[in-house]
Amino acid sequence: MDIAGAFSYHNLIFILKGFGITLWVAFVAIALSFVLGSIAGTLRYMRIPVVSRILGVLVELIRNLPLLLILFFTYFAMPDIGVKLGVMSSAIVGLAVFEAAMISEIVRSGLSSIPKGQVEAARSSGLSYLQAVWHIVLPQGLRRMVPPMVSQFISLLKDTSLAIVISLPELMHNAKIVIAQSYDYTIPILAIVAVLYFAVNYALSLAAKRLENKRI
Amino acid sequence: MKNRSWMTAFVIVTMLAVVALTGCGSNEGGNGNNSGGANGGANGGEPSETSSALDAIKSRGKLVVGVKYDTKLFGLKDPASGKVEGFDVDIAKALAKQILGDETKLELKEVTSKTRIPMLNNNDIDMIVATMTITEERRKEVDFSDVYFKAGQSLLVKKGSPIASIDDIKKGTKVLAVKGSTSVDNIKAKAPDATVLEFDNYQDAFSALKAGQGDTLTTDNAILYGMEAQDPGYVVVGEPFTDEPYGIAIKKGSTDLLNSVNEGLKKLHDSGDYDKIYEQWIGKAPSGE
Amino acid sequence: MPDISIWTDYFGIYMKGFGNTVAASVIALLGSFAIGTIIAVFRISSVKPLRWAGTAYVEFIRNIPLLLVIFVFYYGLPSIGITLSGFICGTIGLMVYTASFVAEAIRAGIMSVPAGQTEAARASGLSYTGTMRHVVLPQAIKIVIPPLSNQFINLVKNSSILGVFAGFDLMYYGDQVAGKTYATFDTYLFVALLYLVLTLPLSYAALRLERRLAGNG
Numbered sequence: 001m002d003i004a005g006a007f008s009y010h011n012l013i014f015i016l017k018g019f020g021i022t023l024w025v026a027f028v029a030i031a032l033s034f035v036l037g038s039i040a041g042t043l044r045y046m047r048i049p050v051v052s053r054i055l056g057v058l059v060e061l062i063r064n065l066p067l068l069l070i071l072f073f074t075y076f077a078m079p080d081i082g083v084k085l086g087v088m089s090s091a092i093v094g095l096a097v098f099e100a101a102m103i104s105e106i107v108r109s110g111l112s113s114i115p116k117g118q119v120e121a122a123r124s125s126g127l128s129y130l131q132a133v134w135h136i137v138l139p140q141g142l143r144r145m146v147p148p149m150v151s152q153f154i155s156l157l158k159d160t161s162l163a164i165v166i167s168l169p170e171l172m173h174n175a176k177i178v179i180a181q182s183y184d185y186t187i188p189i190l191a192i193v194a195v196l197y198f199a200v201n202y203a204l205s206l207a208a209k210r211l212e213n214k215r216i
Numbered sequence: 217m218k219n220r221s222w223m224t225a226f227v228i229v230t231m232l233a234v235v236a237l238t239g240c241g242s243n244e245g246g247n248g249n250n251s252g253g254a255n256g257g258a259n260g261g262e263p264s265e266t267s268s269a270l271d272a273i274k275s276r277g278k279l280v281v282g283v284k285y286d287t288k289l290f291g292l293k294d295p296a297s298g299k300v301e302g303f304d305v306d307i308a309k310a311l312a313k314q315i316l317g318d319e320t321k322l323e324l325k326e327v328t329s330k331t332r333i334p335m336l337n338n339n340d341i342d343m344i345v346a347t348m349t350i351t352e353e354r355r356k357e358v359d360f361s362d363v364y365f366k367a368g369q370s371l372l373v374k375k376g377s378p379i380a381s382i383d384d385i386k387k388g389t390k391v392l393a394v395k396g397s398t399s400v401d402n403i404k405a406k407a408p409d410a411t412v413l414e415f416d417n418y419q420d421a422f423s424a425l426k427a428g429q430g431d432t433l434t435t436d437n438a439i440l441y442g443m444e445a446q447d448p449g450y451v452v453v454g455e456p457f458t459d460e461p462y463g464i465a466i467k468k469g470s471t472d473l474l475n476s477v478n479e480g481l482k483k484l485h486d487s488g489d490y491d492k493i494y495e496q497w498i499g500k501a502p503s504g505e
Numbered sequence: 506m507p508d509i510s511i512w513t514d515y516f517g518i519y520m521k522g523f524g525n526t527v528a529a530s531v532i533a534l535l536g537s538f539a540i541g542t543i544i545a546v547f548r549i550s551s552v553k554p555l556r557w558a559g560t561a562y563v564e565f566i567r568n569i570p571l572l573l574v575i576f577v578f579y580y581g582l583p584s585i586g587i588t589l590s591g592f593i594c595g596t597i598g599l600m601v602y603t604a605s606f607v608a609e610a611i612r613a614g615i616m617s618v619p620a621g622q623t624e625a626a627r628a629s630g631l632s633y634t635g636t637m638r639h640v641v642l643p644q645a646i647k648i649v650i651p652p653l654s655n656q657f658i659n660l661v662k663n664s665s666i667l668g669v670f671a672g673f674d675l676m677y678y679g680d681q682v683a684g685k686t687y688a689t690f691d692t693y694l695f696v697a698l699l700y701l702v703l704t705l706p707l708s709y710a711a712l713r714l715e716r717r718l719a720g721n722g
Contacts, residue, residue, distance in 0.1 A: 010296035064704035066665035158570035183426035201568035396684030413671035
C-alpha cells in the first residue's frame with residue numbers, strides 16, 4: 001500500500017474531476033428522469049386508452065433490462081435510428097430513460113394510493129377529471145413519493161459508475177486510471193472513491209429523511 | 217397552502233431540469249461540435265459517400281481520431297497533465313497536419329478494442345489509430361491503410377514466473393486478454409488448453425495481472441513493453457508468436473480519405489519524421505522492411 | 506430485421522453465459538437473503554454494538570456503487586493474499602450489496618408490526634423467539650415481500666456487471682460474440698431478450714404475489 005503516492009496532488013485532482021463528471025451526469029439525468037417519469041407515471045395512472053397501454057409495455061421492458069445493456073443501446077444502437085450522441089449524452093440519456101421507468105412506477109403507485117373516492121368527490125363538486133388529478137391527487141401523492149424517489153436518485157448516482165463501459169470519464173473510470181499506475185494505489189484509491197460516493201448519497205438520504213419527517 | 221408549495225416545488229424542479237438539459241445540450245455542442253459535424257458531413261454526403269469523407273473533414277476543419285487512452289507508449293492519458301500521449305497519438309497528429317495543415321486541428325476520442333469498430337461505423341470518429349491489427353475478418357468491416365507499425369503477440373508475466381514462453385502455457389494456466397482483440401483468438405489457437413479471461417481494456421487486464429487474477433497477460437509486444445515500462449516488476453517473455461501489422465482503420469468506401477492517409481504515411485516515412493516518432497516511443501530505430 | 510444467424514450460430518455460447526447468470530443470481534439471492542436477515546436482526550437488536558454494526562453495514566453498502574464493491578473484492582482482496590475468480594467475486598459482491606437492501610426491507614417489515622402486539626404476546630407468556638415466529642414474522646412477511654421481490658429482480662439485472670470482471674456471465678459472452686461478429690446491435694438485442702426471459706416472469710410473479718397479499722391483508 002502506498003498512501004502518499006496514491007494521494008499525490010495530480011491523482012487527487014484527477015479523481016475529483018471524475019467526481020465532477022459523476023455529479024453532473026447524475027444531476028442532469030435525475031432532472032430528466034424526474035420529468036419523464038412523472039409524466040409517464042401520471043399518464044399511466046389516468047388510464048388513457050392506448051397511451052397508457054403502450055407506456056406500460058415500454059416501462060416494463062425498460063425496467064426489466066440491465067442498465068448496462070441500455071447504456072450500450074443508447075451508445076451503439078441509437079445512431080442506427082438517426083440519433084447520434086456523444087459519450088456523455090449517451091450516458092445521460094441511458095440513465096434517464098432507465099430511471100424514468102422506475103420513477104414512473106413510483107409515481108403511478110403513489111397516485112394510485114390516493115383513494116378513488118376523493119376524485120369522485122372532487123368531480124361531484126364541479127372539478128373536471130384533470131383538475132381533480134392536478135389539485136387533489138397529485139399534491140397528496142407527491143408527498144408519498146418522496147422517500148422512494150430519493151432512494152431511486154441515490155441508485156442513479158451510483159449507477160453512473162456503469163457508464164465506465166462506454167468510457168465516460170467519471171469517478172470509477174478515473175480511479176482505474178490512477179490505480180493502473182501502481183498496484184499499491186489500489187486500496188487507498190478505492191477507499192477515497194467509496195468515501196466520495198458515500199458522502200453524497202448519505203447526505204441525500206439524510207435530507208430525504210428530514211423532508212419526510214417534516215411533511216408527514 | 218401546503219398543496220400549493222408542493223406544486224411550486226414540482227414546477228421549479230421541472231424548470232431546473234429543462235435548464236439543465238438545454239445547458240447540457242449547448243455544452244455538448246461546444247466540445248462535441250466536430251463529431252456532430254462528422255456526422256452531418258458523412259450523412260449529408262450519403263449519395264456520393266466515396267468522395268465526401270475527406271471533404272467533410274476539410275470543411276469541418278478538424279480530424280476526429282479514436283485512440284486508446286490506457287495503453288502506454290501508444291495512447292495513454294496522463295492523470296497529471298490530462299493529455300493523451302503515445303505513438304498512435306503522434307501518428308494522428310502527423311495525419312492532421314498532412315490533411316489539414318495543422319496538427320492541432322485534431323480531436324481525440326477514447327476507444328477500446330471493444331468499442332472502436334462500432335464507433336467508426338457510427339461516424340463517431342473519422343479513423344481508428346489504436347494498435348489495431350489488420351485482419352481479413354476486420355477487412356470485411358472497415359478499410360485499412362498501409363501497415364504503420366509491426367508488432368507481434370507476446371506474453372507479460374510477473375518477474376520470477378515459471379512461464380518463459382508460449383510453450384509453458386498449460387491446461388489451467390490463466391491468460392488475461394482484452395475483449396475484441398486478435399490476441400484472444402490467437403492464444404486460443406496456439407494454447408487451446410489455457411483459460412482465457414477477457415477484460416474491457418488493457419488497464420483492467422494489467423490490474424488483474426497485478427492482483428494475481430491471472431498467470432500471464434497476452435497481447436502485442438509493443439503494448440506489453442509499455443506495461444513493462446510502467447511497472448518494472450513485470451517482464452515480457454519469449455519470442456513474439458504472431459505477426460500483428462497495425463493499420464489505420466477507416467469507414468468502408470471512403471477511398472479519398474484512405475488515399476490521403478496512405479499518402480500522409482508515405483510522406484511521414486520519406487521525411488524521416490516516422491523514424492523520429494518511432495524512436496521517441498519505442499526507444500530504438502524501426503527495423504528494416 | 507436482426508440477423509438471426511448471429512443468434513443461432515452462437516446459441517451455445519449464449520446459453521453458457523445464461524446458465525452462469527442464473528447460477529450467480531440464485532446463489533447471490535440465497536446468500537443476500539441470509540445475510541440480510543442477520544443484519545436486519547442486528548439492526549433491531551437491543552444490544553447497542555450489534556445495532557451499530559448493522560446500521561453501519563446498511564448505510565455504507567447502500568450508498569456506494571455495486572461496481573465499487575466488486576472492484577474491492579476482485580482487485581483489492583489479492584493485496585491481503587485472497588484471490589478469487591471474477592465469477593466468485595461478482596457473486597459475493599452481489600450478495601453483499603443486495604443484502605443491505607434486503608436488511609432494510611426486512612427491518613421495515615418487522616417495525617411495521619405494532620409494538621403493542623409484541624408486548625401482548627410476551628405478556629401472555631410467549632418467548633422472544635416465539636413472539637417473533639408466531640406473531641411478528643407472519644405479519645411482517647406481507648409487507649416485506651413486495652420490496653424484496655423488487656430487490657431480487659434488481660439482483661438479476663445487476664448480475665450483468667460480472668461481465669466487467671471476466672465472470673463468464675451472459676453479458677460477458679455477449680461482449681465476446683459482439684466482438685467477434687461486429688454485429689453489435691443484433692447481439693445485444695438477443696442478450697436483452699435472454700435477460701427479459703429471466704426478469705419478466707419474475708416481475709409478473711412479484712406483481713401477482715403483491716396483489717394477492719394486498720387482497721388478503
